[in-house]
Amino acid sequence: MLRTRPLANRSDPAIRRSAGQGPAWLLAGITAVSAGMIPATSQAVPVPEDPLVRIYYDVELASYCGMVTNAVRDGFNQELSAMIHNGKFSPDVVRQARNQGLEAVYQEWQNRGLGGFRGWCRKDGAASVRRFSIETQE
Numbered sequence: 001m002l003r004t005r006p007l008a009n010r011s012d013p014a015i016r017r018s019a020g021q022g023p024a025w026l027l028a029g030i031t032a033v034s035a036g037m038i039p040a041t042s043q044a045v046p047v048p049e050d051p052l053v054r055i056y057y058d059v060e061l062a063s064y065c066g067m068v069t070n071a072v073r074d075g076f077n078q079e080l081s082a083m084i085h086n087g088k089f090s091p092d093v094v095r096q097a098r099n100q101g102l103e104a105v106y107q108e109w110q111n112r113g114l115g116g117f118r119g120w121c122r123k124d125g126a127a128s129v130r131r132f133s134i135e136t137q138e
Contacts, residue, residue: 051083052087052094053097056100057101057102058076058132060101061121062129062132064109064117064121065117065125067128071132071133071134072129074134075131075132075134108120
């Protein structure tokens, strides 16, 4: 059904004050980014140094690049199991590391921009695949 009633009451003083001011939210956002209050996405995102975070980063990177095979998945599972067993990490620490790794990959993917991930996949994605690939570990 077609809506015939206006969406806003133009007699409202708040609406009359804001009329003709343009998109104030846009100006506020630009100001916040330029003032450094919100980080710009073009800043480099560091690769995680923590080995437990890094393992999740690497497998998620391979996944973003569409490079996860059965051999990669099996290699990841073996390496992760050994790391958790040897380090005796609690489930909460493992969950936190997983979340940090996934977030780091997502931030870097956003940082790459349209098409910028291709070189990232060729270099870093391929290195992640080599790390986990069962064929190369034998």
